[in-house]
Amino acid sequence: MSATLGQAYLESVIKRFMTYKVLGDMTFSQLEEGDFHFVPVILPSSSAVSSDSTAPSVPAGANDGPAAIAIANASLSSSNSIAVIIRHLNGNMLSRWTNFLTEDGEKTDRNRDEEFSEPGAGKDQLLALWEKGWSCLLDTLRSLKEEDLLKTITIRHEPLLAIDAINRQLAHYPHHVGQIVYIGKMIRGAAWQSLSISKGASEAFNQFMQDKHARR
Numbered sequence: 001m002s003a004t005l006g007q008a009y010l011e012s013v014i015k016r017f018m019t020y021k022v023l024g025d026m027t028f029s030q031l032e033e034g035d036f037h038f039v040p041v042i043l044p045s046s047s048a049v050s051s052d053s054t055a056p057s058v059p060a061g062a063n064d065g066p067a068a069i070a071i072a073n074a075s076l077s078s079s080n081s082i083a084v085i086i087r088h089l090n091g092n093m094l095s096r097w098t099n100f101l102t103e104d105g106e107k108t109d110r111n112r113d114e115e116f117s118e119p120g121a122g123k124d125q126l127l128a129l130w131e132k133g134w135s136c137l138l139d140t141l142r143s144l145k146e147e148d149l150l151k152t153i154t155i156r157h158e159p160l161l162a163i164d165a166i167n168r169q170l171a172h173y174p175h176h177v178g179q180i181v182y183i184g185k186m187i188r189g190a191a192w193q194s195l196s197i198s199k200g201a202s203e204a205f206n207q208f209m210q211d212k213h214a215r216r
Contacts, residue, residue: 006146013166014141020177021134026195027082027184028130033123035187036083081118082183085176086126088115093133096155096169097140101148105155105165141166 003011080088095110119126149163160168185192197205 004146006149009149009163010141010144010146013170014138016170017134017137017141017173020174023195024130024177024180026193027181028123028127030188030191030193031082031123031184035184036086036123036126037081037118038183038187039079039081040183040186041079080116080179082180083119083121083126084116085180086130087119087121088112089173089176090129090133091115092169092172093137096165097136100140100144100165101151101153101162104157105153137169 091110091112092115095107096105098107121129144162149161149166151162152159153162153165154160155165155168181195
């Protein structure tokens with residue numbers, strides 16, 4: 001028996017959420033303990049900060065010029081570290097997906113503003129927060145039935161169809177995962193292991209995919 005549209009949607013959306021979780025996992029595997037608290041800062045130029053002993057230095061390999069990138073302490077920037085992004089995602093996921101169909105998605109005990117303060121947590125603690133948030137999300141999605149998709153839920157008292165609320169988060173989380181990957185790539189520099197098709201390898205990858213599916 002073929003899947004219904006609702007069943008196919010739930011299977012597809014779980015797959016797509018997992019794709020972004022894996023990108024985060026693969027980034028974390030390349031990072032050291034302190035990397036989770038590094039913050040990207042846009043400097044006007046390396047010369048503009050050379051006389052300021054409090055300014056962050058541009059790491060080896062970074063491009064010099066108007067958009068030079070530096071890694072700095074959180075106190076020097078309004079940007080978010082990977083640790084902060086993880087904390088925010090954890091808070092959002094637990095709030096949105098706990099009792100998804102029966103309670104407002106913005107829980108009264110959530111402190112969203114606190115999520116954007118730098119946590120004094122190590123890599124293991126941060127990864128535990130990451131896993132807890134994703135488990136809440138995925139367990140909820142796997143529990144949903146096709147008929148649940150057209151039920152009305154609320155987020156901050158705003159009524160939404162469940163399917164729309166799911167799509168809303170599917171648009172939100174990749175935004176933050178992309179930030180995580182980009183910061184990780186900046187930190188690792190030339191040592192970064194690509195999570196996608198490497199430059200110059202597109203033609204070979206296309207041929208691999210063609211051969212792979214031709215054998216089916």
